[in-house]
Amino acid sequence: MAKLLVKLQRYFRRKPVRFFTLLALYLAAGSLVFLHSGFAGEPTVTGSQRGPGAGEGPGLPYLGVMQLSRGFKAAVTMPEGGRRHGPWFKSTSKEPAERGKGGDYGSSRSRALRGRSGREKEEDRARYIGCYVDNTRRRTLRGVSFFDYKKMTVFRCQDNCAERGYLYAGLEFGAECYCGHKVQAPNASESECNMECKGERSNTCGGVNRLSIYRLELAQESARRYGSAIFRGCFRRPDNVSIALPVSQLMLNMSVDKCVDFCTEKEFPLSALAGTLCRCGFPTTLFTLHEREDEQLCAQKCAGEEFESCGTAEYLLVYQTQVQDNRCMDRRFLPSRAKQLVALASFPGAGNTWARHLIELATGFYTGSYYFDGSLYNKGFKGERDHWRSGRTICIKTHESGQKEIESFDSAILLIRNPYKALMAEFNRKYGGHIGFAAHAHWKGKEWPEFVANYAPWWATHTLDWLRYGKKVLVVHFEDLKRDLFVQLQRMVGLLGIAACQDRLLCVEGQKDGNFKRSGLRKLEYDPYTPEMRKVISGYIRTVDAALKLRNLSGVPDDYYPR
Numbered sequence: 317m318a319k320l321l322v323k324l325q326r327y328f329r330r331k332p333v334r335f336f337t338l339l340a341l342y343l344a345a346g347s348l349v350f351l352h353s354g355f356a357g358e359p360t361v362t363g364s365q366r367g368p369g370a371g372e373g374p375g376l377p378y379l380g381v382m383q384l385s386r387g388f389k390a391a392v393t394m395p396e397g398g399r400r401h402g403p404w405f406k407s408t409s410k411e412p413a414e415r416g417k418g419g420d421y422g423s424s425r426s427r428a429l430r431g432r433s434g435r436e437k438e439e440d441r442a443r444y445i446g447c448y449v450d451n452t453r454r455r456t457l458r459g460v461s462f463f464d465y466k467k468m469t470v471f472r473c474q475d476n477c478a479e480r481g482y483l484y485a486g487l488e489f490g491a492e493c494y495c496g497h498k499v500q501a502p503n504a505s506e507s508e509c510n511m512e513c514k515g516e517r518s519n520t521c522g523g524v525n526r527l528s529i530y531r532l533e534l535a536q537e538s539a540r541r542y543g544s545a546i547f548r549g550c551f552r553r554p555d556n557v558s559i560a561l562p563v564s565q566l567m568l569n570m571s572v573d574k575c576v577d578f579c580t581e582k583e584f585p586l587s588a589l590a591g592t593l594c595r596c597g598f599p600t601t602l603f604t605l606h607e608r609e610d611e612q613l614c615a616q617k618c619a620g621e622e623f624e625s626c627g628t629a630e631y632l633l634v635y636q637t638q639v640q641d642n643r644c645m646d647r648r649f650l651p652s653r654a655k656q657l658v659a660l661a662s663f664p665g666a667g668n669t670w671a672r673h674l675i676e677l678a679t680g681f682y683t684g685s686y687y688f689d690g691s692l693y694n695k696g697f698k699g700e701r702d703h704w705r706s707g708r709t710i711c712i713k714t715h716e717s718g719q720k721e722i723e724s725f726d727s728a729i730l731l732i733r734n735p736y737k738a739l740m741a742e743f744n745r746k747y748g749g750h751i752g753f754a755a756h757a758h759w760k761g762k763e764w765p766e767f768v769a770n771y772a773p774w775w776a777t778h779t780l781d782w783l784r785y786g787k788k789v790l791v792v793h794f795e796d797l798k799r800d801l802f803v804q805l806q807r808m809v810g811l812l813g814i815a816a817c818q819d820r821l822l823c824v825e826g827q828k829d830g831n832f833k834r835s836g837l838r839k840l841e842y843d844p845y846t847p848e849m850r851k852v853i854s855g856y857i858r859t860v861d862a863a864l865k866l867r868n869l870s871g872v873p874d875d876y877y878p879r
Contacts, residue, residue, distance in 0.1 A: 442474045442485065442530035447509035449501045450488055450527045457486045457496030457527065465491040467515035470530070471841050478532045483547075486527035490514050498623040499529060545576045545587065545635040550614035553590065553630050554603045561588055561597035568592055569620035576635055585641040585826055588632040592619060595632065598641060599822040605634065606802065636826055644677045644823035649699070653707035656726035658812060660711045661786075663778045664771075665742030666733035667794045668713050671808075672697065674797075675711060677824040678805050679814045684709030686716060691749075710812055717778040722785040729808055730782050732860070733794035734876050735775045735853055736845065743767055759844055768849055776856035780863055791864065795873045801825055 450456045459482050473493035477485035482495035490511040509528045513521035522528045554560040570592050579587035579596035588595040614633040618626035627633035662668040672683040682699035693700040699709040747754035790811045797804045809816040861871040
């Protein structure tokens with residue numbers, strides 16, 4: 317063998333061209349084999365198998381992952397080709413010159429009708445208030461502005477204004493977006509807002525020096541800001557107002573800014589405008605901020621700013637300042653080892669991290685985790701490093717759903733969320749981090765349909781398993797927690813065996829968002845769920861609803877239907 321190798325070596329030294337030719341052919345053949353194996357077939361996605369009987373309840377068959385998964389036809393859409401430019405850019409010098417040409421005024425009536433139908437679809441996030449005059453020297457909406465002369469849409473403008481905390485979003489000239497906290501111009505005729513949006517012909521985006529303005533009806537109150545202050549609402553003056561709001565200042569030239577600045581300087585988290593009197597204080601049992609009144613009762617113009625409301629002597633307009641309410645910020649480990657292990661169980665994407673934040677503020681004790689997440693530890697969840705059986709934390713986060721894992725806990729808070737929202741939240745977390753968002757390419761690529769095919773069945777089996785194997789389970793719906801935080805948090809704290817302090821719970825309401833609650837303002841401009849996905853997920857919802865009712869619990873919230 318050695319002699320043969322020596323002969324080959326001498327041969328190729330004399331004929332180097334042949335050597336390199338053979339080497340090139342060998343590499344080419346290897347490449348072809350590799351390419352062939354890559355395209356030979358598509359991988360199949362299967363769910364994780366479970367032991368039989370999981371999730372079984374009285375009168376209900378076992379709905380394991382493998383049985384629930386019906387295999388969506390993952391019609392994979394390839395990402396859009398080419399480089400995608402950012403949506404916002406300043407206009408070039410030739411853009412303003414086009415203003416003089418105006419729009420197609422002959423079809424303004426039909427466009428207005430189309431615009432109204434589009435506005436009806438936007439009601440969940442914004443309310444159209446009318447067409448307004450705009451002036452290039454003195455803008456009607458004086459906040460941030462954006463331009464997109466190719467792809468401007470009503471949604472895009474609303475979304476960008478809402479993310480920055482503005483109350484109003486206005487569209488002009490079919491391609492310009494303006495944000496603001498107040499409308500500082502008179503109304504114009506609806507026929508003057510007659511230009512189609514550059515990115516959606518079915519909607520109207522203002523006109524020449526005319527704004528189509530929307531008031532942002534945000535799902536999260538905390539996003540309704542006035543500068544650095546958060547709008548809390550209109551409230552009747554409390555009986556013991558001098559005790560409830562102990563600091564006050566007469567301001568003949570009253571404005572929202574002046575009152576908020578005054579209370580911030582005095583280090584109070586609440587600023588209450590009562591006509592020409594500015595009051596400051598904390599949310600307490602004397603002034604809970606739970607019974608909101610119609611904002612029209614507070615709609616008295618400010619003496620120092622005619623486009624703002626400053627409340628009245630009887631009805632106070634309340635803002636939350638940037639001063640942190642420290643009554644609920646102290647947290648520590650349990651002073652003695654817990655006698656029982658309490659799970660905070662949820663399907664991924666159901667708001668578990670947010671619920672942990674609320675529980676820590678309400679009880680003053682750290683929560684633990686079945687896992688370890690360094691990013692959560694660095695953000696203040698100090699119980700993250702403890703072993704989940706350490707007994708030093710008030711409850712344990714877990715997404716587990718096997719019988720053995722569930723029976724390891726003595727009781728549980730089971731957090732359930734609308735599967736359509738939970739799946740999207742978990743997909744965003746998987747590809748964008750705890751408060752980030754998945755990229756457009758992930759939604760349009762193969763990742764999303766594969767994710768739904770695997771995770772949607774798990775949403776159902778997770779709840780069914782905890783209902784079957786959990787020893788003492790308190791069911792909390794994420795939607796109810798958002799809608800009525802005070803009452804639901806009282807229930808959760810009660811299961812944990814902690815005497816809830818009323819003032820502390822009121823403090824939590826003011827600090828409820830924390831650092832790990834994803835903003836609900838950034839939404840996809842389309843529904844990512846196919847009809848087939850919705851059909852299968854609706855079946856899972858009905859199964860969970862039936863399982864809850866069989867245990868004399870309230871079924872899933874009404875807003876899970878229809879889809």
